[in-house]
Amino acid sequence: MNDYIIETNDLTKKYGNQVCVSHISLHVKKGRIYGLLGRNGAGKTTAMRMLLGLSRPNSGQIRIFGETLAGNENKVLPRIGSLIESPGFYPNLTAEENLRIFAELRGLKNSKDIKTALELVNLPYRDKKIFSQYSLGMKQRLAIALAVMHNPELLILDEPINGLDPIGIAEVRSFIRELCDIGGKTILISSHILSEIALLADDIGIIDKGVLLEEESLEEMERKNRRYIRFIVSDSRKAAEILEKDFGTGNYEICEENSIRLLDVDLPAAAVNRTFVRQGVDVSEVHLCEDTLEDYFKKVTGGEGIA
Ligand SMILES: Nc1ncnc2c1ncn2[C@@H]1O[C@H](COP(=O)(O)OP(=O)(O)OP(=O)(O)O)[C@@H](O)[C@H]1O
Ligand SMILES: [Mg+2]
Known part of the structure; x- marks a missing residue:
């Protein structure tokens, strides 16, 4: 037994010849917010539909609550929202009336649940406004x-902040956080907005073209x-050789002919600089840089950025 509330193994979904979700193994931990991040068409909704039993995988397994x-x-499924x-929703009914219909369909007897749910999302309980005026x-x-x-x-x-303005987004973000931190719920949320996932999620899965990359x-x-x-140098390949030979590190990336990134930031930059120069590699610039999450997303997906 482990602490995963959702665990999938090699989950795959095809529509015709198109593989929309390809061998994904997700691990959603108890009491945390997991953000599934991916561009439009990445396979987020398809994956979630399978988790909710709304569509059947072509192959792979899904375990939820250990079952x-x-x-x-x-x-x-009754333990999932x-x-x-x-x-x-019915356009001519109020929020409360709409929820009451769903509550009856689900056999919920307690009208306190409706009140609590509305309070949680900051909607008034006894409000006259009908859904079409929302x-x-x-x-x-709602x-x-x-x-x-x-x-x-x-x-x-699935994309709960879609179409909201910045204030709406901040509000939804804060009550989703509360649902997890105070309500003790485990939450899987999808988004194509990197900055939102970065603000909300504890764990992140990056999905691209149906594949879970990270x-x-x-x-x-x-x-x-x-x-x-980042070193701007006369010869990045030679600089790389020096890093390996003299500093025993392979933790670098050659970006261009004259640009190399040393990812091992604990190495002394000044000593590296001196060694480069002593061995005939001119150094014109040295910068301590911080990647943004967007840079990271680009690196992982090998493609364009995301909002
Ligand atoms: N019922 C379906 N029939 C055929 N293809 C489908 C079906 N549902 C989804 N797809 C395809 O599966 C791929 C993944 O779609 P999905 O809706 O899961 O992506 P998404 O990550 O949720 O995208 P978005 O951010 O736009 O909501 C897309 O190429 C889509 O066209
Ligand atoms: Mg979707």
Whole structure:
């Protein structure tokens, strides 16, 4: 037994000949927020639909709460709250009336659950406003209220901040954080907005073209990738040889003919500089740099950046 609330193994989904999710092995830990980050079309929704039993994988396994999902849907799914497609709310009913209908469908008897869910997302309880008069942000918050109304242990939220303005985004971010920190829920959230995932998630999975390229904690990602020393030199290949021979490190990247990044920032830059020069490599610039997460995303996906 481990602490994973969601664990997939080699999960694959094809539509026709197109492989939309390819052999992904996700690990979502208990009591944490996991951000699934990827560009449009990366396979985020497809992966989440499989986790919710809405679509069947072509191959691979899904374990949720330690149970294999296939065959245990009745046991597992009621413990999950999700926002994956816009729920079909009735335009001429209030938030409370809409939630009441869903509560009845789910057999929830306690109207306190509706009140608590609305309070949680900062929507008024006894409000006359009907759904069609709601702003996009309010609609999105109501959809999240619906996802949490039955007090699930796990939330799967597909792009919950989509279409919100910066204030709406900050609000949603803060109550998602509370759901985890105070409510003790485990949360899987997807987004194509890197900065949002960086602000919210404890763990990050980067998905691109259906493949899970990286999975690590935000902390690890920041520690591993953010700092390096950049040398502008007359010959980066020769500089690399010196790093290996004289400093015993292979922890560098040759960027261009005259640019090399030393990722091992604990090495003394001044001594490296002197050794380069002594061995005939001219150094015109030395910088201590910090990669942004966007740089990291580009490096991992080998492509263009993300918002
Ligand atoms: N029902 C379907 N039939 C055929 N192809 C599909 C279907 N659903 C998704 N796809 C394809 O699977 C790939 C992944 O789509 P998916 O919706 O999972 O991406 P996403 O990461 O959620 O993107 P977005 O950020 O735009 O929501 C896309 O190429 C998409 O066209
Ligand atoms: Mg999607």
